Amino acid sequence: MALALLPLLRLEAYFLHVILIIFMWATLASSINIIAGFAGYVNFGHVAFFGIGAYTTAILMRDFRLSPFLMTPVAGLMAAVIGALVGYPALRLRGAYFVIATIGLAYIFETITFNLHWLTGGGVGISVPLPPYPMLVVKTLFYYAMLILMLVEILTIYWIANTKIGLFLHSIREDEDAAEASGVNTTKYKMLAFIVSTFFAGTAGGLYSYYMSYIDPPTVFTLAMTVTMLLMMVLGGKGTILGPIIGASILTLASEAITHFVVSELNIVLYGALLIVVILFLPQGILGILRQRFPRLRRILR
């Protein structure tokens, strides 16, 4: 509720920007949580689907002048379709093999995007003009768009977590063979999780390209983005509903603070150090720790 009313306070555009970026990362972190946190399949190439969505809206806007706000679900669908095509062979692999197979995903799509320059503009990228309204209005529009996307996703995840789908995904994560032996159609549910996760990643990407008004292959296909999503997921608590959102909030704010106060090379070093610290000392995530210390709040802290 408070979030919906926030833009009505006459805040600076920068403030809206930061929060809307938090929404976007929350969406991304939650999307990777579906396949990595719930199902245990760590998709190291997840950012590829973000990039696919980004390029979808950019190309549709450039060639057909279709409003990216309307086309965002299309971007998501595009990512989901490719997700299905990629997921079908990839999900046959377990553990380490799956990671290795997906590590290349982002790079494959970056190279394809780079080379198909008649479609994607190659290394030059695509410029997507912003709507011709004043800055604050534009930011507010995107704020609501990202907020809606995030809420839709949270509802979806809440639904997944509370129905048998979530149960099956957990069983796949814990012991896939036992799940299979118990009659769970692991392929179907893995594919479902993968497709849903790529859909949301693609949708976020679709909005992102419009918001940034410019994309090129390296920006939207970086491995570092996948790692950031994973880090947010782990920091907040993987396999939970609220975890990725908490992680996204903390990390985005921390990242903004770091970029403002620290020189650029030290930036990536701090990022790496943060990653290591979180993983070594907080593997169960913030939500995990809270649940341990306040068992009675477990029902809320999901």
Added chain:
Amino acid sequence: MGITVESMLQAVISGFLLGGLYALMVFGLQIMYGVMKVINVAHTAYIILGGYLTYWIFELYGIDPFVSLAVTMPILFALGYITQMFALNPIVRAPMITSLLVMFGIGSIIEGVSTYLWTADYRSVAPRYAGTPLLTIGGLTFPTTRVAGFLGSILILAALHLFLVKTKLGKAIRAASQDIDAAQVMGVNVTRVYAFTCGIAIATAASAGAIVSMIFAIYPAMRGIFTGKLFCICALGGMGSIRGAFAAAMILGLAESLTGAIVTLQWSPIVAYLLLIITLLVKPSGLFGR
């Protein structure tokens, strides 16, 4: 360059020479996975770091890259040992995502430090014999640095093979990679073996980096390109299989080179991934996979 017998043969030669280098690069990845079940996503960062150290020694003291291996390899061995002891041993029992993220973090740190120390400018090591072909048969050139790199790779790999097969520590490492519990029962000190394996892995990364610095121009962010290729090699050859990795490395080298000659150079990075996709569809565990 049209498709002539000559250009194809040249491509085969280049691919062969490149494949040897890839095999050296991927060796470290393979033993780390085989023994510790760790996917070292920072391996390429160590390779590039090795390249930078070689560059530094070369620029400051004029020492030939192959000679400076005597310095760079021990340094990176120590670095690997420390990495294992402090970053990986604590999380041995953790799920895979933990070690993935930790190593990515370390990779980022290495990249950041490299950028700080040597800037993002392209650096390369050019000893006197660089640029001149070692020999030229007919119209086919054998570039000195590449041949030297290939021979160096083969030598180091052969030495490592002997180490693993003949020495007590080598056998302990192999035992650990087959069954860590049984190895412990037989008296293998797991902590030491792990640390040593990581040290060896990173030391080979150093040697690969030295060769890379001669053949290519290095820059900190380069690790991304190699990471992709190395993992494709691992997938093609089968994770944990050294023989498979060697075969896959040669295949990739040849495939890339031939693609570059037949199509254009721009598409050759994707060859690695095409091979990956084919592997996934046909035999997901790789050529020699377990």
